[in-house]
Amino acid sequence: IKENLGVIWTCQTRIDCVDWEILTAMSKAGCRSILYGVESLNQDLLNKINKNVKEEDIEKAIKMTKKAGIEARCSMMIGLPGETKESVFRTINLLIKLNPAFVQFHTTTAFPGTELYEKGEEYGTILRDKSVKKFDISGSPFIPKGYKDEKEISEIQKMAYRKFYLRPRYLLNKILDVKQFSRNIRGLKMFLKIVKNN
Numbered sequence: 001i002k003e004n005l006g007v008i009w010t011c012q013t014r015i016d017c018v019d020w021e022i023l024t025a026m027s028k029a030g031c032r033s034i035l036y037g038v039e040s041l042n043q044d045l046l047n048k049i050n051k052n053v054k055e056e057d058i059e060k061a062i063k064m065t066k067k068a069g070i071e072a073r074c075s076m077m078i079g080l081p082g083e084t085k086e087s088v089f090r091t092i093n094l095l096i097k098l099n100p101a102f103v104q105f106h107t108t109t110a111f112p113g114t115e116l117y118e119k120g121e122e123y124g125t126i127l128r129d130k131s132v133k134k135f136d137i138s139g140s141p142f143i144p145k146g147y148k149d150e151k152e153i154s155e156i157q158k159m160a161y162r163k164f165y166l167r168p169r170y171l172l173n174k175i176l177d178v179k180q181f182s183r184n185i186r187g188l189k190m191f192l193k194i195v196k197n198n
Contacts, residue, residue, distance in 0.1 A: 071101035081123035109139035
């Protein structure tokens, strides 16, 4: 801020690492977007994965971030231990109400060395078969009890994206947001350039 560098930047952090003072300072320093590792908006699931945050703290942080003039982005997880389809629907509805700028919905993976990898069978099935084509990272897909298979998890993930992003109000706001429109055009040009070079 003191040097007035004019740098625009983004970052990733946890919900419990921000407050109003730091958010306003970040905004003045050029921060325009924060990606939060939220995972879920269900307290039971947050407790199960030892997130050590409260649902109301997540909501408060997202609202504060937006009020400070910073885009709030959320990274969520589908298929957590103890999750039900009802809890996913509730989380999506809460996200729609909070209306962060962007949301990512990741499927849960059991990585070697984690508690989920060691004790996952208590909460569901770990697909240790590497033939599962949905996942492209070094881990084993986790299917919690209540889900039939990885295909059903994938369908829930797709539904989450559709329900959050294909809202008329959300789409209209993005179209009318001149700054966002310009960024999308730049992104499209970059994509076309990469495709052309490959």
